[in-house]
Amino acid sequence: MSDREKTIAEQLKKALPNMSEFNRGYMMCLIETNAVLPESARKTIKEEADKARLQKT
Numbered sequence: 039m040s041d042r043e044k045t046i047a048e049q050l051k052k053a054l055p056n057m058s059e060f061n062r063g064y065m066m067c068l069i070e071t072n073a074v075l076p077e078s079a080r081k082t083i084k085e086e087a088d089k090a091r092l093q094k095t
Contacts, residue, residue, distance in 0.1 A: 050069075
């Protein structure tokens with residue numbers, strides 16, 4: 039796990055108990071979906087997000 043991923047995991051560990059049931063379920067769905075995606079799909083999603091972010095500026 040990268041340092042960034044470790045930081046995110048620690049932040050989630052602290053935040054999850056304080057979230058509403060809906061937000062906790064939503065976050066868990068995002069995490070589980072990301073865990074089953076192949077690396078190529080994650081890379082494509084990241085690239086599309088980066089392009090969208092650049093277009094906003």
